[in-house]
Amino acid sequence: MKTLAKTFLPDTQVDRLRDARLLLRESKAARIVTSAQTGALRFASLTKSFASVYYSLLSGQFRREERAVLAGLAKYHAELQDDDANVFLMRRNVHRLEKGLLMRPRRPVFAKDYILETVNVYRKIVSEPARSQESSAESLRWGYDVLSEYFAVTAADPVIDHARDVFEKCPPAPGAGSNVKRIPYQRALEEQPVTYEQLEQLSLKRRSVRWFEQKPVPRDLLDKAFHIANLSPSACNRQPFRFLVFDDPEMVQEVASLPGGTIGWKHNIPAMVVVLGSLDAFYSEKDRHVIYIDGSLASMSFSYALETLGLSSCICNWPDIEAHEARAQKVLGLQPYERPIFFMAVGYPDPDAMVAYSQKRPLDVMRQYNTEIASSERASA
Template identity: 25%
Template sequence: MLNRIKGKMPNWLFIVIKAMRDLPKIINNYIYDIKRYIKYSSSVADNKRLKLEAQITAKYHVIEKGLSMPEPRVGFGKDRVNRLIFLLDRYICKGYCVETTQIQAAIQVLDKYFEFNRSATDNYTLGMVQRANNLFKDIKLNNHIGGTLLMDKDAYLAKTQINFKEFAYGRSSVRNFTEVNVDIDLLLESIKIAQKTPSVCNRQSSRVYLIKDKDKIKEALSLQNGNRGFGHLINKVLIVTSDLNAFKGLIERNQSFIDGGMYSMSLLYALHYHGLGACALNWAVEKGKDSKLRNALNIKENENIIMMIGVGHLPSSFSVPISKRKDLNEVITII
């Protein structure tokens, strides 16, 4: 309708009318995002299990990182260690599960920290050791999952000698699939590889919904606006989300999209590694559709939906768009 009257008025007037039409919608959708962030991130309330666990992870990560520095200083990060013990105390007092990977790793990192600082004799450190011993005395620990690993350069480099260039250049978004069923185990293996994706403070906010039910796949794809012409061939849909519990405060308001985006790329590579065809499917929607998908698939309210990925087996031959990339001089600024 607007486009029809575009040529019949001055351009500035067209822009004003368009802005007046779109602005309330944009503000409305931002309010939806703000409300969700305030309600589900750790910005306000922070003592639910997942929120506490995310803070514990962020804290133990800093200490684990400190232990891996070229020359760690005896007594480094005492206040952070103190805070970590405080958070673990709160977590344990609430009766939350201590067998999760992150709590186990946190306790082990503290152990390694005190081992590194065994020469410290100040009351602050000794007090922390005592509190930690009391707190963790009844907790059974798993194998080595927290602390540092000593890497040998040659061994480290040996693992880089896959042909990543060929692999990365060889991947394309695939929009044509056979009817052969995609084995769930292949998808689980791919998700496991994607778990190695870096994330802010190792907080690992990414989650994956694996949709195998045909009706649910159809319903999900009917809400997505980029699968016309090939959606009916998609065998499984993965939906990557990011748990807002992992984030806190103003400065982390966009972090879920960064962590979720990186995770999604790893997942695309992992699917490619397993010989599957895959296509990222945008979740660029207004709040109404966002709610519809949540309701249809029981996607948790505390998670931001990052994208869908359509997956299937490759036909013996298929076309892909060239999707020409920009030249280096179009993207690089050397300073």
């Protein structure tokens, strides 16, 4: 409706319609409608069944997410069924082995239920690197070193012994045999490379910047920041996200028009980054939120790294609006299992521009210690 009004009506009429709509919100009729909507929401939220009926019949808000999750599951399991090299499975299982290796006390036999699966997917990737984007020497060496350490420390067992035989017949990973092993290790804790005060100052300096100098953003600096982002925590080290970077001026404007929060300042954005989640990284619906968790962790590291390089950013919210999602899928050429997490404007900050103060919530409100909890028995009752 907004688009139609702007297309066929003069600006003055559009402004009057908007003002009338805003005033209507304060009317008695509007309050009655709002009260009825609130009552319906309260009723639907009483049970899981009511909520399911509400979102099945009265709201299609989650339909795109539901389809994306199913498309991701279908791709994940199809790769296993077709005997393909599933990258995310290898990353997850190798990391699970790492956690078993660092346990105290370490069990003499562990990972029996997935070690053969891990060796087989590693074998497929190292034997035919072209089948997988995960054929980098670093990742394959990590897999090789962790598997080698696992077989070196586990006790004799029929399942493990069979998996060991399969592993020993695999082609060597690039760089295998190096003196530097990519396995669990003890960190050096004597000195901290960054003080608390330095981190606090960086956090205070980082603001959402919407006005930039009109000059290109060097790709080597962006890649330095992405390197830091790549070191961020990730659930089972799957890293189910990627960054799409646009620095061509025409493409920047096209991409910058996707999130609604760039109206009024998108014309001065030098580069846009799309943080994209990939739901084909998971074997179950239970992990569907990991793309948002891991993608956000990496993006925060990216944002801080930009500040150390003289660059700034603004994270643009990406609310789940179907029309916007459909347009983003078309413009960005996304697969059904891929979802934008949010967008980021990046550039050299304009020294004469202002930034929002953005007062944060009080610490005592944001943080609570030892809130009342229920025992396991009470919680399951």
